[in-house]
Amino acid sequence: MKLLQLTFIILLILSCSEKKQAEYTPWGELITDSITPQAAGAYTIQDIIGNGEMIMLTMSGPESYYDYHGRGMGTQYRLCERLAEKLGVSLRVDVCKTKEEMLSRLKNGDGDIIAYQIEKKQEGTVPCGYGTDSTAWAVSSANKELADTINGWYSPSLLAEVKREERTQLSVASVHRHVYAPMLNSSRGEISQYDHLFQRYAPIARWDWRLMAAQCYQESCFDPKAYSWAGARGLMQIMPATAAHLGLAEDKMYDPEENIYAAARYIAELSKHFQDVRNPMERQLFVLASYNGGYFHIRDAMRLAEKYGKDKHRWDDVAPFILNLQTPQYYNDPVVKYGYMRGTETVGYVARIRDRWRQYRGVARAGSSSVFSFPAPGTDAPHKATKKHRFKL
Numbered sequence: 001m002k003l004l005q006l007t008f009i010i011l012l013i014l015s016c017s018e019k020k021q022a023e024y025t026p027w028g029e030l031i032t033d034s035i036t037p038q039a040a041g042a043y044t045i046q047d048i049i050g051n052g053e054m055i056m057l058t059m060s061g062p063e064s065y066y067d068y069h070g071r072g073m074g075t076q077y078r079l080c081e082r083l084a085e086k087l088g089v090s091l092r093v094d095v096c097k098t099k100e101e102m103l104s105r106l107k108n109g110d111g112d113i114i115a116y117q118i119e120k121k122q123e124g125t126v127p128c129g130y131g132t133d134s135t136a137w138a139v140s141s142a143n144k145e146l147a148d149t150i151n152g153w154y155s156p157s158l159l160a161e162v163k164r165e166e167r168t169q170l171s172v173a174s175v176h177r178h179v180y181a182p183m184l185n186s187s188r189g190e191i192s193q194y195d196h197l198f199q200r201y202a203p204i205a206r207w208d209w210r211l212m213a214a215q216c217y218q219e220s221c222f223d224p225k226a227y228s229w230a231g232a233r234g235l236m237q238i239m240p241a242t243a244a245h246l247g248l249a250e251d252k253m254y255d256p257e258e259n260i261y262a263a264a265r266y267i268a269e270l271s272k273h274f275q276d277v278r279n280p281m282e283r284q285l286f287v288l289a290s291y292n293g294g295y296f297h298i299r300d301a302m303r304l305a306e307k308y309g310k311d312k313h314r315w316d317d318v319a320p321f322i323l324n325l326q327t328p329q330y331y332n333d334p335v336v337k338y339g340y341m342r343g344t345e346t347v348g349y350v351a352r353i354r355d356r357w358r359q360y361r362g363v364a365r366a367g368s369s370s371v372f373s374f375p376a377p378g379t380d381a382p383h384k385a386t387k388k389h390r391f392k393l
Contacts, residue, residue: 046146048089048112055092056080057102057111060331060339064116065093068292069230070239070340073170076137078162079130079154080115085154095339097332106140113146114138129154169229170342175237177226182217182356191360192222194235197260205267212264214356215288218349224256236263241311270295277313285315285350289322293346296338301325303335319347 010248048054058065065074072081072093077351084091094111096102102114109122117135120127127136128147139146166172184190192198198216202209218235220226227233231240233253238246243253246265252258270287273295277283290298301321302312310317322343324330332342 044143045087045149048146049087051089053090053092054084054087054113055094055111056113056115057094057096057105058114058116059096059099059102061328062326062340062342065095066340066342067297067338068170069228069232070241070294071230073166075159075162075166076115076117076130078166079159080113082158082162083129083150101277103138105139109140112139112143113150128157174230175220175226175228175232177221177223177262180222182221182359192216194222194256194260197257201261201264204261204264205271206280207264207267208357208361210360211284211357212260212267214353214360215291216260216263217356218353221337224254224259234259236260237254238262238266242266267291279313282313282315285354286318288350288353289315289346292349293322293341293343294338295343297325297346298322300331300336300338300341301343304330304333307335315350319350322347 017323023301024165046101051277056065056077060066060154061074065072065077067073072078077093081091094105096105099116099118102111102118102269103122105111105127106114113129114125115130116133117137118125120131120136120138122138124141125138126136126141126144126147129137129150131137137150139150180192182191191210194216195209195213198209198212200213205212216222216235219232222235224235226235226237228237232238233240233243235256236259238248238253238259240250240253243250244264246262248258248262267287270290273290274286277286286298298318301318301324302377304321304324305318306312308321310321312318321330322341324344325336325341327337330336337393
């Protein structure tokens with residue numbers, strides 16, 4: 001009996017030994033006694049390429065990362081995007097609230113790189129890439145191969161190139177359009193050659209058609225072929241994702257009627273998100289701001305306004321907090337969920353449309369000394385011509 005037991009133990013040991021020698025990693029590396037499973041955060045370049053994705057940990061900010069018209073922006077994000085392209089992988093951005101959160105997630109293997117300026121002397125990390133004398137990006141200390149790859153790829157000239165590109169994209173030059181006059185014929189009361197389309201579809205949004213015309217001029221200067229680097233197209237600068245959501249075919253995005261019709265439906269959709277803003281005149285301003293800066297950012301500003309004792313349903317109380325979302329004290333506030341935004345652009349956008357709308361409402365109709373009266377929301381009748389689309393108010 002003892003002999004049988006001893007034989008069984010020997011066979012078991014040999015079996016385990018053979019099994020251990022036969023174990024390989026997914027990358028063909030033999031696992032031996034001297035090789036232990038990868039520690040958290042020790043993903044190699046081969047791991048990242050094999051997964052097809054690089055995870056960037058960062059915090060919200062104008063230099064790091066923020067959402068701009070549905071596109072990622074920020075110098076450090078754009079650099080990291082270039083790095084992902086070089087590696088042939090997609091880039092996923094995980095936005096953290098604090099540096100401690102970024103470091104903890106890097107240590108746990110929940111991210112590959114901290115693309116944010118943190119102090120170089122951080123336990124468990126290796127500084128690399130874009131940085132200063134005292135700060136830099138960071139990867140796990142168990143992933144020196146990735147750090148070496150980043151250091152070999154990064155250069156100050158690449159940083160300068162990305163900054164130039166970003167400045168261009170954030171300038172007026174980023175929208176390619178022909179600048180037409182804001183008024184086609186004031187003596188005849190004609191704002192543009194698309195007035196009949198604004199009159200036809202503005203009722204979907206329950207807007208004065210002249211407000212929609214004023215917004216259109218701000219977006220494209222009445223150029224139906226206008227387009228931006230971010231992909232916005234046509235008279236109302238509809239973004240591709242918004243077009244897909246609304247069922248606007250890509251080959252119809254430059255069609256004036258289809259573009260205006262889609263914009264009216266999008267405005268109506270945004271308006272439903274602001275039903276808590278009871279005053280329809282105030283609601284229009286919140287909708288305009290969302291059209292430009294994004295609904296979630298505007299809600300962040302409304303939460304800030306409420307926190308600081310202001311009326312979150314009054315535009316003049318909320319607009320200052322949209323501007324404040326450009327400073328760390330506010331975009332890092334616990335009530336803010338979506339971080340930094342270019343508030344100056346959005347507040348200016350609303351103000352310019354508001355002013356132009358006043359001008360359009362004050363233009364005399366042809367053959368009359370009267371001025372355009374301001375209709376109650378939703379009372380503008382649809383254009384009487386044959387309509388291309390049917391809709392319900």
